[in-house]
């Protein structure tokens with residue numbers, strides 16, 4: 082596909098993540114300074130592309146946004162153009178309204194589009210590319226669950242927030258001789274729980290990839306008690322589930338492609354532990370604190386590199402690709418391989434080996450207890 086690029090569109094889609102503004106800033110500055118392009122922001126994810134809500138982006142518009150959380154363009158986890166809700170009579174039906182996107186892109190004379198998003202937004206980006214729109218992707222999510230990149234931006238900040246929470250929970254757990262359960266986000270992947278658990282010195286880490294047996298967690302806490310360790314720290318991923326059991330669903334969000342919102346497993350685990358050990362247990366659900374606030378230095382740099390890398394892809398005509406991190410290098414992969422797929426913690430991950438060697442209970446021993 083060869084297109085003479087003069088005007089670049091950019092949007093942020095899906096759940097927000099710290100570093101979105103840093104990507105926007107890098108895209109705008111690189112496009113204007115390096116390639117003399119103009120940049121148009123589409124507001125609120127694909128919603129702005131569908132409803133023609135835009136904002137002209139100049140260098141002035143990105144002043145001061147590098148350390149700011151959220152996204153100045155707004156975002157949504159609805160508004161899928163291929164599965165868009167419309168009311169017909171008394172019924173709600175889902176239709177393909179992607180034609181509107183092509184119309185709006187043409188109205189604004191946008192030659193190429195940078196989509197900053199997670200698996201869902203990148204699945205839409207891939208579909209639009211296959212239908213002829215020149216698109217490149219940038220991998221975002223605090224969950225770090227995207228295929229084909231070693232890391233998404235936003236993850237490091239969420240991990241830092243969760244680690245700080247564990248440090249704080251440690252001091253109060255120790256004072257009250259309690260079990261402290263911290264529930265963290267991550268959807269169907271355990272990256273935040275596992276890495277925060279390692280960084281924050283957790284005694285138990287439960288992740289979706291390893292269905293747990295509660296007896297093992299109880300055994301670990303009782304064993305600590307016998308060793309004179311009167312408190313325990315348990316990190317639970319929102320997607321964790323017992324062996325032969327189900328994930329706990331907090332709510333269902335209508336019109337969302339994946340309407341399931343996980344949450345509540347922390348409470349379940351805490352009640353079981355309290356009952357079985359006779360010790361007091363308290364639960365902290367970290368929730369959207371993990372998505373907010375200023376990005377870490379790591380995320381600011383990664384987001385900046387992704388932003389400049391995405392504009393470079395556009396100028397090289399490498400549409401249908403996504404920037405990614407491989408080792409220490411920024412490179413790219415086809416969107417086709419990424420969108421709509423989830424990267425879970427591999428069962429042979431070195432992170433899991435380290436956790437086991439330290440005696441952290443993962444609740445998945447085939448037989449016997451955690452020791």
Ligand SMILES: Nc1ncnc2c1ncn2[C@@H]1O[C@H](COP(=O)(O)OP(=O)(O)O)[C@@H](O)[C@H]1O
Nearest residue numbers: 095158159160161198199200201202204338421
């Ligand atoms: N597998 C999928 N295929 C196509 N569209 C999807 C898919 N998953 C989610 N979407 C749509 O992508 C958009 C963003 O998805 P969401 O999961 O909320 O954010 P993210 O981009 O962070 O994954 C929503 O409009 C959602 O309906």
Ligand SMILES: O=P(O)(O)OC[C@H]1O[C@](O)(COP(=O)(O)O)[C@@H](O)[C@@H]1O
Nearest residue numbers: 095096199222223224266267268343
């Ligand atoms: O904002 P909502 O609808 O409460 O969604 C919560 C979900 O979004 C996340 O925070 C981020 O997920 P995405 O990056 O896929 O949007 C998940 O960890 C969490 O399960």
Ligand SMILES: [Mg+2]
Nearest residue numbers: 095199200201
């Ligand atoms: Mg998603």
